[in-house]
Amino acid sequence: MPSSIRLSVKRQDTPTSSPYWEEYEIPYQPRQNVISVLMEIAKDPKTRAGKATSPVVYDRACLEEVCGSCAMRINGVARMACTALIDSLEQPIRLEPMAKFPVQRDLSVDRQVMFDSLKRIKGWIPIDGTYDLGPGPRMPEPERQQAYEYSKCITCGNCLDVCPQVNGRSNFIGAAPIAQARLFNSHPTGAMNAGERLEALMAEGGVDDCGNAQNCVRACPKSIPLTTAIAEMYRATTRYGIKKLFGT
Amino acid sequence: MANERIVVVGGGLAGLMTAVRAAELGVSVDLFSIVPVKRSHSVCAQGGINGAVNTKGEGDSTAIHFDDTVYGGDFLADQPPVKAMCDAAPGIINLLDRMGVMFNRTPEGLLDFRRFGGTKFHRxxxxxxxxxxxxxxxxxxxxxxxxxxxxxxxYEAWEFLGLVRDVDGNCRGITALDWYSMKIESFPASAVMLATGGPGIVFGRSTNSVINTGTAASAAYQDGAHYANGEFIQVHPTSIPGTDKLRLMSESARGEGGRVWVPRTQGDTRDPKSIPEGERWYFLEEKYPAYGNLVPRDIATREIFQVCLQGYGLGGRREVYLDLTHIPRKELDTKLGGILEIYEKFVGDDPREVPMKVFPGMHYSMGGLWVQFGKNESTGALDETSSKNQSTNVPGLFASGEVDFSIHGANRLGANSLVSCLYAGKIGGPAMVRYGRETSSKLPAADGAFTEAKKRWDAEFARLANVSGPENPHVLAQEMGDWMTDNVTVVRENGKLKETETKLQELEERWKNVGLTDRSGYANREISFINQLRNMLVIARVMTRGALMRDESRGAHFKVRDLSKGVTEENALPRDDANFLKTTIAEHSADGPKISYAAVDTSLIEPRARKY
Incomplete structure (x- = not known):
């Protein structure tokens, strides 16, 4: 058992300043995760060399891997910090902000683009109003189970961070919003305007730009079948395009 | 009407429902949240949402749901809003179904329902x-x-700091802090909704998200809003202890057949699967044959606590088994997958194969900002068209969801929180719109109030940016959390509560000597936390004082004469309807909370003894 926990964090003071690395060391305790270590450092923030510093800034909320806040690169891989257990990580543990989103400060990044993508694909069921119209449409349980997998997406952004097609030179929307289009198109009411979502996925940066690296499905903390959704949406957009071409 | 604009603070279920309902009426909404709203704490609710749809033909009805809720809450809730919520619940579930929620289905494709605590129906x-x-x-x-x-x-990544009140005391807007630029601004509104959730972090580690500090409720309280029933804190029977938080293990685990047990022999260290049935003590099933593992949370929590105090905890530790291993894997995956994954990821054991180890953890506040409702005087029912609904004592300020005190009384039933948040937003949004229309032409000019509020908070944050005392805010917060968890959760005793009051005052003094380790002017979360910490200390005193003054046991508030004699009925003060069938109302003053009591509206169901 190690006597201490060592951590190396890539820090950045403002969105425009240069990044720098700092190292920390705290006494070992069993059953820690990356978040609890960052919390511990905040109680007496100093570097491994003993220099006073400030607490590391990072996003977090639920610590149960359901809010999607605490995504970061841990030993080089995008993942959630709350489920990154210290005992299963090689030390010194390297923490970096995700690289595909603008850094705000330290490990905190701006993922607004993901929420904007949900606007792009019209990610909602267009109900008429909140008044009582009785039960929703019936749905076969096996189909519901498939759709449920997609509804677990926590918008963490890991699938974008690991995707080679998501980069400064492309507008690729990424796996998460494509899977959301799949979710809404499979709902009996959502299916009524499936075409609008397919058109969004056929526009620039849509499903065509997927390079089939399949990194997304491996990086998803919720084990969402992202590549299945991409394949299904690829076929659906092709069919939709042909139908539209021939006006049938 | 032109330029109608409301402010909603908080983007969980209650806040979003409020926003949607107001927007649907054509009113503009400024929505504030410290996190992107999709990351709000409502995501942590696991088990489900109650509504007496009676899909299973068991004879369930909204009237029984109403009775279960009032009885479960030990009669402390004002009854008309509870009845209105239970009546509305099936419609709310249908609405969310129409919005596309992937609810589990029956083989006919209809919504499926499971059992939860405090009821005998699949609701x-x-x-x-x-x-x-x-x-x-x-x-x-x-x-x-x-x-x-x-x-x-x-306005995501904006933090609510305080209310803006005009010369007549009306709430006219809010002041908020941009979490990145650290700029402070005031925002006008025809009405303000606080839907900011619970105060779990006052207890240090809880099942709450770390954003649930109760800071907004406390700030509103300090700005004049009344806080009610603060002493009623729900401790969830089954959480997974962790160094950073206590992770929830949903009641649905028991709803789907999970059984709580300990070995009959103290200190039995055998592998749980090798312990024969006859040598296991299913203490909840034994003591509560009618409800078994699904007794209400306050009762299950106390029983687990007491069993561990008696030395039956696993290996002498504060842990009991929650066992699902007798249920087929496939069924577990379909109905409980999400929570089993959480357990697996954080503990490393597969709960389908090995019984889970759990212990009670702070979970929910029944108390919160005092709100009222419009009452139809001829029928006694809640009037859904009233602008009074969900309004606080501060005109123009509304509250919805866990941050408001209504519905749950002295103890909340499982799966009633989601429906209460949605119902509060459903009636709260339209009430705010109506209030705005009723008052817009009658209110005094408020320009000065906005300038004043911004100036006040600018000055305060400029001061906080320079504090350099020896105390670390995170260390103070930990001390507060430890004291509150030890003395103001499962079991209360007057001596300990008095000590806790003294301790909180000491912490308030030490807060004045707090130092900042982060001097940055950008995204400085530490300044914000120092401000939150003061607010947490203020609300902690409200909870503690309320508990101290309530000399009875009721629901989650369980007071014993002598702590050393354990968590038993004999050692507890009894429920005292003559003196304490009353809502605790706390009003802020410089010397701490001023407590008074208000009558509870029990006009629909006669209070009776609560026995499961």
């Missing part, structure tokens, strides 16, 4: 074991529609 609709997440997403999506159409404007 809980669920989407796997991530129901809160699914419900929140559905409302987030509807809200995004209104964002696209221009009616909803989001």
């Amino acid at each position: 809980t609709a669920f989407a796997g074991a991530t129901t809160g997440q699914q419900l929140l997403y559905a409302l987030d999506e509807q809200c995004r529609r209104y964002e696209v159409s221009g009616l909803v404007r989001k």
